[in-house]
Amino acid sequence: MKFLTNEKLTIVGAAGMIGSNMAQTALMMKLTPNICLYDPYAPALEGVVEELMHCAFEEVHITYTSDIAEALSGAAYVVSSGGAARRAGMTREDLLKGNAEIAQQFGKDLRRYCPEVKHVVVVFNPADITGLITLVYSGLKPSQVSTLAALDSTRLQSELMKYLRLPSSDIRNCRTYGGHGEQMAVFASTTEVQGEALTKIIGSHRMPPEDWNALKMRVIQGGKHIIDLRGRSSFQSPAFLSIEMIAAAMGGKPFCWPAGTYVSDHQFDHILMAMETTITAEGVHYKEVKGNLDEQKALEESYVHLCKLRDEVIAMGLLPEMKDWHTLNKHL
Template identity: 25%
Template sequence: MVKAVVLGAAGGIGQPLSLLLKLNNTITELALYDIVNSPGVAADLSHINTPAKVTGYLPPNDGLKIALTNAHLIVIPAGVPRKPGMTRDDLFKINAGIVRDLATNIAKYSPNAYVLIISNPVNSTVPIVVEILKKHGVFDAKKVFGVTTLDVVRASTFTSSVSGANPQEVRVPVVGGHSGVTIIPLLSQIAPSYNFSQEDIEALTKRIQFGGDEVVKAKDGAGSATLSMAQAGARFASSILNATVSGEAGIIEPSYVHLDADSVGGDQVKNTVDGLDYFSSNVELGKNGIEKIHPLGDLSEYEKKLLEAAIPELRANINKGVSFVAESKL
């Protein structure tokens, strides 16, 4: 039995994400939780002819506890979406409390699950989850992931519009964090290789870093990147399942993780990023989660400057998440 849980399943990301997970044949049970509408979403999805049994839960009657119990994989898109003029950092005040409370329940009822965090700002919400799990004595660095896959998906899409390559075949390592200048696309390491002009590099980098703003603006106040984020989240969840359930080897995805997950690779990255505890790098997945954190590799001079700009921003984001838990009444 492979149970997957979506926390925030009735929202703009949660519904399409739940649909995509229902289509994953590795999942045998799909539990959906939200403060409203999750039983209706579950009923709708349950008519789809794939193996996963779908159930929906609300807060009353221990709904969250039941949803989380025996989970293999938990995906958290819960929280409010970004609106025009709102930065990811503006989301912190609202989403931090939501993520803290969900993490507390994960620690109690599903401490061994793989936890995939989508709720923004990811640079801060991942440290919040980690600090809560630490307080309960159940933190495993190999099992907690900040989902940055949308940055990778955007990088493949945007670069292919310049290179002419098939976007499904393009791989761009995107490292750092998951907001603005902390997003560092390593275009020098793109595969298949392509020599962009410096003008293209700068334009593509900015578009990848601030791609979310395009969607927020285009939706004119009606939401943020929900469909593309759902696809990216489902893709990363599928990679986790392929590695941990199916035993597939050699799966590498960038993800924002605690660098203690791999003492060798993590220390190498730490040395490159001025001792940060969290950073997104290419992560190799295995039967128990993170098997290896890959070093950043050779960076161009432009990428080194991007890294230099990202580090202080990331440090502030991380400290914000850690401080939030330290100051919270749990």
Template identity: 55%
Template sequence: MEFLTNDKLLIVGAGGMIGSNMVQSALMLGLTPNICLYDIYEPGVHGVYDEMQQCAFPGANITYTVDPEEAFTNAKFIISSGGAPRKEGMTREDLLKGNCKIAAEFGENIKKYCPEVNHVVVIFNPADVTALTALIHSGLKPNQLTSLAALDSTRLQQALAHEFGVQQDKVTGAHTYGGHGEQMAVFASQVKIDGKPLSEMGLSAERWEEIKHKTVQGGSNIIKLRGRSSFQSPAYNAVKMIEAAMGGEPFTLPAGCYVNDDKLGFKNVMMAMPTTIDKTGVHYSEPTGTPEELAELQKSYEHLCKMRQEIIDLDIVPSIEAWKNDNANL
């Protein structure tokens, strides 16, 4: 079996449903034979290890551990789903305190054991602030760490495909920006349905608001339908992000990235932007939208600033002016 690279890929939280799906997706896509499974829950991660070996992927060199030093040492690529899962009735923000403490430890492990890592993807919620926390504590450059945001856009794409009865990949430009949560900004102005602008499709304002609501509540709906939070879709999207960072096909759906941009007026946050992830890291561009859409994005940014202040007040990260003491790249 041919692999994209031989570099070590570390899956954090590999004993869980998202983590185990990431392991399988990475092997099926042929990213690397060298995959380390890390989790604090030994029976779970051991079970995933056994199952992956029993898949008998040719050439695979799968290991597992509950020791962070063993896990992180020599890792060149990392995906972490190692936070607490979202349960019914919880918002992403409810998870903030506990998961940001986990993110801080995760970042410290990167700094201590694998400072030469190439790229890191953080996908546990609330991803905007867990990823920001991890970045501050890791010492990495901003273009080396991203968070999962594409899932909101693929949910919007799905809803529009169902609305107009077209194959999902015929819906283009269906993107959400800002926060990966209920304050996300849902953009319509760049959407095309089989090449035709959404504005020409006769979609009423009332129906658009319903589609926006369905997109924002997409994660909650999965919990209602399946009795647990999403795991297959975040796993696949995260693996495609790390594949791009390994030198595979560039990832062009929105990703959460660090933005500190005077021109755009967005300062010191992780947020979903128009992005491309490739072997050189993540690169963002200015969002294009109507004045109303850009106003929604501004509101989403302000919400992210409030969440950032919460983790500062909880002493999970220092005040902004002190971030350089932990990470000289910020």
């Protein structure tokens, strides 16, 4: 049986709904026969492993532990959903302090136990900030750490599919950038519908402007809608997309949806945010985002919102001042 790699993949937070789904997805996609599941809650973790063993996956070696040193040692790839989940009535930002503390320790653990790790995907919210904290404390290169952001773009595609009654193959290059939160920038200018620019459809009989505005709001509130419907936050979609990200880092099909990546250039500074990215075996790389004036303004506003969250974390003492980041991570 052919796997993408034989190297160790560690899933952090594997007893949770996202983590357990990530584990099953990774096994179904045949990423590696060497998979380690970690969670501090041992009984639930053992239950997840029991279920995976009952699936009768062939030629795989599943290990599990509640010892983070054992989990991370020798890991070439790590995906973490190991933060608190968003609940009804909460925004992603409401999770800031607690999950920032978890991200700080996670970054330190990566540095200590698997400094040779090739790629890390951070999933837990607010992912832009937890990913940034992880990067700073891990000492890894920016190309080695990415965060889940594609979910907003896939939600845009889904809403357009429902509204226009078209299959996903007819709707291309749906994009949201900036923060993975309610301050995201939803772009129309990148999207093509059956080869036609979405911007030409908006304002026509096919999609009045008020319908586009309502659709954008459904995208922005997509996570909240799942909580309203199911009583808990998303787990199937973030699990699948994050495993697609790590599969790309292993040398599989390149991941070409937006991902959260570290940005420090002439436009944005010392931040981690969703950009136009590609993930390959060489890591995550981004290029400049271009949109119309309204879209660029929305992206700037999203960036300002993320900077405020970053500065809150600095004020909490969970990140040093930006001028001192290089003392923890020479790559920044």
